[in-house]
Amino acid sequence: MLSQRVHVDRVFHALGDPTRRAIVEQLSDGPVSVSKLAEPFAITLAAVVQHLQVLEKSGLVRTQKTGRVRTCHIEAKGFNVAERWIADRRSLWEKRFDRLGKLLAEQD
Amino acid sequence: MLSQRVHVDRVFHALGDPTRRAIVEQLSDGPVSVSKLAEPFAITLAAVVQHLQVLEKSGLVRTQKTGRVRTCHIEAKGFNVAERWIADRRSLWEKRFDRLGKLLAEQD
Numbered sequence: 001m002l003s004q005r006v007h008v009d010r011v012f013h014a015l016g017d018p019t020r021r022a023i024v025e026q027l028s029d030g031p032v033s034v035s036k037l038a039e040p041f042a043i044t045l046a047a048v049v050q051h052l053q054v055l056e057k058s059g060l061v062r063t064q065k066t067g068r069v070r071t072c073h074i075e076a077k078g079f080n081v082a083e084r085w086i087a088d089r090r091s092l093w094e095k096r097f098d099r100l101g102k103l104l105a106e107q108d
Numbered sequence: 109m110l111s112q113r114v115h116v117d118r119v120f121h122a123l124g125d126p127t128r129r130a131i132v133e134q135l136s137d138g139p140v141s142v143s144k145l146a147e148p149f150a151i152t153l154a155a156v157v158q159h160l161q162v163l164e165k166s167g168l169v170r171t172q173k174t175g176r177v178r179t180c181h182i183e184a185k186g187f188n189v190a191e192r193w194i195a196d197r198r199s200l201w202e203k204r205f206d207r208l209g210k211l212l213a214e215q216d
Contacts, residue, residue, distance in 0.1 A: 009126055016124020018117055021193075028200040074201050079194055085129075086187055092136040093182050 008085050010058040011078045019043065020051050024060055027074040034063070034070045116193050118166040119186045127151065128159050132168055135182040142171070142178045 014020055019041060026032060026040075038048040052072060055061035059077035063070050122128055127149060134140060134148075146156040160180060163169035167185035171178050 008129070012120075012123045012129060015120045021116070021120060024197060028197040030204055074197070076198070076201075079198060083191070083194055086191055089132060089136040089182070090184070090187060093184075096138055 007059070007081050010054075011060065011081045012085075014054050014058040014060055014078070015082065017051070017054075020055055020060075023048075023051060023055060023072075024074065027061060027072055031071050031073045034072060037072055115167070115189050118162075119168065119189045120193075122162050122166040122168055122186070123190065125159070125162075128163055131156075131159060131163065131180075132182065135169060135180055139179050139181045142180060145180055 015024070022041070023037060026037065034049065034052065035045065037052075038045045041048060052061060052063060055078075056063060059075055059081065060079065061072055062075045063072050065071075123132070130149070131145060134145060142157065142160065143153065145160075146153050149156060160169060160171060163186075164171060167183055167189065168187065169180055170183045171180050173179075
């Protein structure tokens with residue numbers, strides 16, 4: 001339960017940054033090398049690598065080194081965590097609305 | 109399209125903070141007054157109000173004042189934006205995997 005919370009924290013922290021979301025958006029279209037990934041961003045390669053580390057730790061991206069090239073891939077794990085957290089909240093408030101609806105129907 | 113991006117930015121920025129997610133978690137259980145909401149948090153009422161403003165601007169929470177009491181409610185709009193953004197990414201990479209699967213099947 002605690003590790004689940006840590007994971008939720010990491011995923012939403014990672015997605016809270018617009019540059020990291022832009023990286024995720026690009027990788028959804030297909031794997032890209034780190035240097036190619038860095039091209040459209042007006043930041044240093046070192047800054048991109050740092051963002052990638054945050055994304056890797058949260059399970060949103062994985063990187064793989066073949067020879068001298070490191071390639072970045074999208075990873076579903078982190079997205080599952082974010083979706084689950086949102087779905088859990090939604091299920092709670094929808095249940096509450098259902099109960100409220102029933103109560104109101106009984107008053108009629 | 110630009111306003112959609114602004115909204116996505118706001119929602120993920122809002123959800124990127126653990127205190128704001130804890131507020132959202134509590135409000136999923138039902139509406140609460142601002143002062144009651146602030147109780148479990150080891151931060152000032154002013155800080156809670158600031159977090160609530162960020163959550164309101166991103167459509168995750170709405171507040172309503174009746175007399176001297178301001179009550180906070182969960183709001184679906186912001187959640188829809190976050191879910192849509194994640195679903196759009198997922199749909200992109202799943203389509204890509206499908207194409208890859210077909211290509212591999214053709215090679216057999």
